[in-house]
Amino acid sequence: MLLAHGRSLDVVSQAELLEAPVGAAPDYETTCAASAIAEVARVCSFEDAEDPFTFAITQRALALVGSGLDAAHMDLLVAAFVFKLLSHVGYRPDFSACVLCGDPMLSYFSPQAGGLMCGSCASSVPGAELVSTGEVAWLRALMSMTFDALMAERVDPHTAAFLLGLSHVWAATHTDQRLRAMEFMLGR
Numbered sequence: 001m002l003l004a005h006g007r008s009l010d011v012v013s014q015a016e017l018l019e020a021p022v023g024a025a026p027d028y029e030t031t032c033a034a035s036a037i038a039e040v041a042r043v044c045s046f047e048d049a050e051d052p053f054t055f056a057i058t059q060r061a062l063a064l065v066g067s068g069l070d071a072a073h074m075d076l077l078v079a080a081f082v083f084k085l086l087s088h089v090g091y092r093p094d095f096s097a098c099v100l101c102g103d104p105m106l107s108y109f110s111p112q113a114g115g116l117m118c119g120s121c122a123s124s125v126p127g128a129e130l131v132s133t134g135e136v137a138w139l140r141a142l143m144s145m146t147f148d149a150l151m152a153e154r155v156d157p158h159t160a161a162f163l164l165g166l167s168h169v170w171a172a173t174h175t176d177q178r179l180r181a182m183e184f185m186l187g188r
């Protein structure tokens with residue numbers, strides 16, 4: 001990028017495109033997913049704090065979005081990106097056992113409580129979301145598997161959209177920001 005000194009602000013006089021991960025004319029779903037990724041990367045980035053991990057994970061996620069995924073895998077990718085990046089900046093969910101009592105029988109997700117909970121503890125936490133055993137396994141997979149491995153898994157669209165919704169409440173709660181691109185992707 002070439003900047004020219006202006007009277008009050010500098011002026012961009014020339015810019016050269018180095019990389020276009022989602023291509024020159026991305027379709028609607030690709031644009032939605034790429035916007036959600038960029039938005040979460042933005043709220044997890046801080047001025048004058050260079051972070052090679054955030055750059056690398058965002059670059060890989062955008063490259064996969066641009067590689068032609070179906071809608072379910074697009075949702076799954078963004079959900080994995082959100083949980084992985086939020087974990088990196090300090091908001092790692094606990095998917096191992098009930099966050100309150102350690103019970104291994106998990107049936108609720110609560111961003112306020114910090115992860116998964118058993119049924120009896122969830123009754124005392126407002127806003128806890130019911131999750132199935134299969135969804136618990138998916139949440140763990142989002143954290144433990146690489147993007148590339150996740151993209152090779154079969155996932156039904158309903159589950160992928162549900163996981164995207166959970167990742168959204170996790171990110172919105174812990175960054176304390178409205179995430180409009182994620183809301184748009186979820187159709188909210």
Ligand SMILES: [Zn+2]
Pocket residue numbers: 098099100101102103117118119120121122
């Ligand atoms: Zn419990």
